[in-house]
Amino acid sequence: MSVRMTSAGKYGWFSDRKGYRYVPQHPSGVAWPAIPESVLDLWRQVTGLDRQPDCCLVNFYPPGARMGMHQDKDEADFSFPVVSISLGDDGLFRIGNDSRGGKTESIWLGSGDVVVMGDAARLTYHGVDRIRPGTSTLLDAEGRLNLTLRVVD
Numbered sequence: 001m002s003v004r005m006t007s008a009g010k011y012g013w014f015s016d017r018k019g020y021r022y023v024p025q026h027p028s029g030v031a032w033p034a035i036p037e038s039v040l041d042l043w044r045q046v047t048g049l050d051r052q053p054d055c056c057l058v059n060f061y062p063p064g065a066r067m068g069m070h071q072d073k074d075e076a077d078f079s080f081p082v083v084s085i086s087l088g089d090d091g092l093f094r095i096g097n098d099s100r101g102g103k104t105e106s107i108w109l110g111s112g113d114v115v116v117m118g119d120a121a122r123l124t125y126h127g128v129d130r131i132r133p134g135t136s137t138l139l140d141a142e143g144r145l146n147l148t149l150r151v152v153d
């Protein structure tokens with residue numbers, strides 16, 4: 001089972017045979033929907049920034065889905081943090097180092113948890129090893145939703 005993705009904001013995070021990249025439209029040709037005000041409020045609260053994020057990536061992890069260790073490094077300016085909001089079932093988040101390999105730490109993220117990856121942690125390798133189905137009643141279906149907010153330009 002793999003992670004299902006969609007986006008909101010000026011850009012969406014998209015993958016096809018050419019690889020992953022930010023694109024200004026959904027593949028159907030329509031613009032991505034606006035990032036909800038409540039999500040932008042949370043971004044302002046946790047970052048203290050006036051600059052809004054350009055992309056809200058929406059990841060859905062059905063039972064069995066995982067995300068391999070990676071860096072978020074396709075943005076122009078790494079001085080802006082990445083903010084991630086977890087909703088629904090618990091997910092086992094793993095965080096490592098600035099280069100691949102080495103010691104890692106894992107933490108269960110529950111519904112409502114917010115992670116800010118900024119400053120020295122902005123380019124840290126991270127991933128999600130697994131989710132724990134049935135640990136939240138927030139969503140109708142089993143699974144975990146993660147919203148990842150990023151300044152792209």
Ligand SMILES: O=C(O)CCC(=O)C(=O)O
Pocket residue numbers: 057059067072084091093126127128146148
């Ligand atoms: O689901 C998560 O907690 C992390 C998501 C993530 O790292 C990403 O979308 O780049």
Ligand SMILES: [Mn+2]
Pocket residue numbers: 070071072126
């Ligand atoms: Mn990431």
